[in-house]
Amino acid sequence: FEVHRLLVRLVGNPDAAADVDELELDADLTRDELARQMGIGHTAFTMQLKQTTGLNFYDYINQLRIRKATELIEEGKMDISSISQQVGYRYRSTFYRAFAAVHGCTPTKYPSERN
Numbered sequence: 001f002e003v004h005r006l007l008v009r010l011v012g013n014p015d016a017a018a019d020v021d022e023l024e025l026d027a028d029l030t031r032d033e034l035a036r037q038m039g040i041g042h043t044a045f046t047m048q049l050k051q052t053t054g055l056n057f058y059d060y061i062n063q064l065r066i067r068k069a070t071e072l073i074e075e076g077k078m079d080i081s082s083i084s085q086q087v088g089y090r091y092r093s094t095f096y097r098a099f100a101a102v103h104g105c106t107p108t109k110y111p112s113e114r115n
Contacts, residue, residue, distance in 0.1 A: 027088045031057040065089065066102045073110055080107045 035045035
């Protein structure tokens with residue numbers, strides 16, 4: 001997944017990044033926890049993330065979550081509430097706001113809006 005590839009680039013150690021493949025989908029994921037798992041300080045992690053992606057931690061993780069949610073919506077096999085939870089949002093309203101910021105419409109309207 002994206003976080004794994006990013007972390008390999010950030011710390012240059014595939015073994016250190018091996019256990020973080022799906023962390024972006026964890027609602028409890030924090031910058032500090034991820035930095036700890038990577039074995040680097042949170043300040044260094046934050047600076048390297050910003051330098052590599054141009055985004056802060058929150059924006060980067062939200063981007064990945066919305067990308068995954070969009071894929072799941074396009075597959076059409078899950079309801080929006082389940083998708084929201086699966087990609088790491090605790091609250092539906094937060095998911096709707098983040099999704100609308102990227103796509104200009106709510107997740108429920110997305111299938112018809114993209115056609």
